Amino acid sequence: MTGDLLLSVRGAGKQFMQGNRLRWACRDVSFDLYPGEVLAVVGESGSGKSTLLRLLAARLGLDAGSVHYDVRGEAGADGGPGRSAAGLVDLAQLSEARLRWLSRTDWGFVEQHARDGLRMNVSGGANIGERMMALGARHYGKLRSEALSWMERVELETDRIDDLPGSYSGGMQQRLQIARNLVTHPRLVFMDEPTTGLDVSVQARLLDLVRELVNQLQLAAVIVTHDLAVARLLAHRMLVMKDGCVVEQGLTDRVLDDPQHPYTQLLVSSVLTP
Amino acid sequence: MTAVLETSDLSKTFTLHARGGLVLPVFSGISLSLRPGECLALTGHSGSGKSSLLRCLYGNYSASSGDVRIRHADQWVSLSTAAPREVLEVRRRTLGYVSQFLRVIPRVSTLDIVAEPLRRLGVAADEARSQAAQWLARLNLHERLWHLPPATFSGGEQQRVNIAHGLIAGHPVLLLDEPTASLDADNRRVVVELIHAARAGGAAVIGIFHDDEVRAAVASRCLDVEDYRQSN
Numbered sequence: 001m002t003g004d005l006l007l008s009v010r011g012a013g014k015q016f017m018q019g020n021r022l023r024w025a026c027r028d029v030s031f032d033l034y035p036g037e038v039l040a041v042v043g044e045s046g047s048g049k050s051t052l053l054r055l056l057a058a059r060l061g062l063d064a065g066s067v068h069y070d071v072r073g074e075a076g077a078d079g080g081p082g083r084s085a086a087g088l089v090d091l092a093q094l095s096e097a098r099l100r101w102l103s104r105t106d107w108g109f110v111e112q113h114a115r116d117g118l119r120m121n122v123s124g125g126a127n128i129g130e131r132m133m134a135l136g137a138r139h140y141g142k143l144r145s146e147a148l149s150w151m152e153r154v155e156l157e158t159d160r161i162d163d164l165p166g167s168y169s170g171g172m173q174q175r176l177q178i179a180r181n182l183v184t185h186p187r188l189v190f191m192d193e194p195t196t197g198l199d200v201s202v203q204a205r206l207l208d209l210v211r212e213l214v215n216q217l218q219l220a221a222v223i224v225t226h227d228l229a230v231a232r233l234l235a236h237r238m239l240v241m242k243d244g245c246v247v248e249q250g251l252t253d254r255v256l257d258d259p260q261h262p263y264t265q266l267l268v269s270s271v272l273t274p
Numbered sequence: 275m276t277a278v279l280e281t282s283d284l285s286k287t288f289t290l291h292a293r294g295g296l297v298l299p300v301f302s303g304i305s306l307s308l309r310p311g312e313c314l315a316l317t318g319h320s321g322s323g324k325s326s327l328l329r330c331l332y333g334n335y336s337a338s339s340g341d342v343r344i345r346h347a348d349q350w351v352s353l354s355t356a357a358p359r360e361v362l363e364v365r366r367r368t369l370g371y372v373s374q375f376l377r378v379i380p381r382v383s384t385l386d387i388v389a390e391p392l393r394r395l396g397v398a399a400d401e402a403r404s405q406a407a408q409w410l411a412r413l414n415l416h417e418r419l420w421h422l423p424p425a426t427f428s429g430g431e432q433q434r435v436n437i438a439h440g441l442i443a444g445h446p447v448l449l450l451d452e453p454t455a456s457l458d459a460d461n462r463r464v465v466v467e468l469i470h471a472a473r474a475g476g477a478a479v480i481g482i483f484h485d486d487e488v489r490a491a492v493a494s495r496c497l498d499v500e501d502y503r504q505s506n
Contacts, residue, residue: 034359204380211379215393233379237358251333251358258335262291269292 004070006188006220007033007056008088011065013244014051025051026244027064035187036218040225040235040252042267048244049224050192056222057109057190058091058099067091069188071102104134108181108189112196114173117180118165124151124176125161131184150179154209171202175209182213191223195230207233228271232256240264277345278478279308279331279447284340285504286326299504300326304340306497310446313469313479315493318500324482325374327499328449331480332371333361344369344447366394371449372440376432378425384410384435385420391443409438413464429456441468448472450481454488466491 013027026048033039041049054060056067068088091099103109111117118127128147129137137143144161151158154175156168165173174194181189194210195203211234214221225231231238231252239249240261248261259265285302289295300323308314316324329335331342333353342353346368353361365371370391379387388409389402397405410420413434419427424435433456440448450469454462462485469492473479483489489496 037359208379208381232377236362250336251361253334254336254358257329258288260289260336265291 004035005032005088006035006037006070008068009033009056009065010068012052012055012062012067013064014048014055014060015063024048024244026055026241029065029239029246031239031246031249033188033220033222035220037237038214038219038221038223038235040223040231040238041241042225042228042231042238043241044226044267047241049241051244052241053190053192053222053224057103057107058094059109062092069102071098072106101134104131105184106186106188108178108184108186110174110177110181110189110191110194112193114165114170114177117177118173120164120166122164123162124156124165124168127165127176127180128183131180135184146183147179150183151176153213154179155205169202171198171206174198174206178210178213182217182219185217187220189219189221191221193225194223195225195227210234228256228268240267277307277309279306279345279480280343281306281331282341282343284327284330284342285338286323286330286335287338287504301499301502302339302504304497304499304502308447308478308480310476310478311473313473313481313492313494315489315496316480316482317489317496317498322499322503324499325451328371328451328480328482332369332449333364334371366391368445369447369449370440370443370445372437372451372453374433374451374455376424376436376439378423380423380425382423383421384415384424384427387424388435388438388442391439395443405442406438409442410434412468413438414461430458430461433457434461437465437468441472444472444475444477446477448477448479448481450479450483452482452484454483454485462488 010030012029014025015022016025029052041052043049051060055062068090070087071089109117119130125144125147128150129143132143132146148158148161151161156172156175165176168176195206198206207230213219223234235252237250238252238255240247240255240263242263248255248259248264255264256268259268282305284304286300288298288300290298304327316327318324326335330337337354343350344353344364346364351360351364385403385406388406392402392405393399407420415431415434419431424432437453454465457465466488469479483492
């Protein structure tokens with residue numbers, strides 16, 4: 001967890017029409033993220049946490065504030081457009097093509113429903129190979145051996161490489177989605193409720209895997225979850241959201257063990273511990 | 275020798291918002307200073323705030339007022355104002371903590387749990403595991419348990435895993451929350467020896483020791499947390 005700032009968010013907000021009134025789905029969110037740092041965004045459904053994730057990943061446009069990222073490559077070398085003093089680039093200044101390149105190479109996005117993050121009509125191996133091809137890899141043998149090695153890393157049986165993801169179990173699909181995202185060695189991964197909807201034993205296995213990979217690869221991650229145990233296990237820091245606003249943020253164990261805000265106290269005290 | 279840990283006018287209060295903002299004062303005005311090789315025992319009745327103080331020193335609880343400062347990489351770091359990643363860095367290199375209860379990670383073996391603090395310092399997996407094995411052997415944890423996750427272990431077994439995990443990295447400042455509470459006499463003796471060895475190696479120790487014999491054996495001085503009780 002060293003190095004220079006990777007992501008800097010200032011006053012980020014998004015408005016939606018609800019009925020015929022504008023409402024802030026998320027508002028005035030600010031934080032910095034460093035390489036290797038894992039941030040959990042927690043809150044109940046409707047708190048704006050998934051909207052925030054989509055804003056950060058530039059899948060939604062900001063209505064307020066800014067998101068800056070340490071874009072590596074040519075945009076940075078010559079101090080390109082929108083580059084701040086800290087060397088970060090304002091994502092709003094990047095072209096569509098450049099953003100697409102960023103999200104296919106240096107970022108990962110793990111969807112809650114693996115089906116939304118996978119291509120269901122091509123094989124498991126092709127799902128992993130796709131992002132490598134976006135980086136210019138064309139050699140079939142190399143693509144296949146890289147796909148096999150990633151299947152092993154995420155504990156998928158390699159003889160399933162030619163099967164369609166639809167034939168995989170939910171937990172396997174989620175692991176495939178993770179392999180598909182990590183194959184290009186991104187520095188930042190966004191995860192939207194990665195374990196929700198999986199059986200408990202499958203969840204434990206996936207969490208353990210994510211924890212290992214994040215450590216090994218020194219990934220920075222923003223993980224949206226409503227599950228405080230997931231935040232405790234994976235995140236260095238957390239951010240608690242309610243009604244679109246951040247009510248508390250800080251070191252994960254401090255927020256969970258000594259919550260200050262009334263809403264965080266309610267959230268922490270509402271969890272059943274077996 | 276200069277201090278490695280200091281608190282100035284430290285106080286802790288809990289505000290329970292679900293109970294109409296009920297304020298629970300714990301302690302106030304604690305100023306202490308700890309040097310390498312010292313062992314300070316916290317005393318006081320159950321509920322007097324010993325564990326809360328230890329958690330403040332670890333940065334797990336926030337200080338309500340006052341400050342905790344720790345000597346880290348030749349600089350003073352204030353745990354109240356440090357960014358989360360700085361607190362984690364202090365814990366990785368400088369500040370060790372043996373809690374009363376082991377937080378179990380699903381599927382991770384005892385050996386890997388104990389090896390983890392070394393792995394985080396960059397020690398290779400094999401070397402970290404082999405050192406972890408030595409610690410577990412020293413604490414008389416049966417070898418057949420090493421490859422199991424400690425979720426189903428007895429209280430005493432989990433506590434020994436916790437102690438090995440807390441001491442293995444050789445941190446210069448150690449916080450020990452009742453490290454011998456569920457141990458038998460033989461293992462208590464081992465822990466006392468380990469604390470002596472840590473102090474001899476220059477570690478500064480703050481601990482809660484319910485067992486009078488253990489406390490007398492390891493502590494160089496005591497601080498009664500009751501003396502700092504906040505009145506309502």
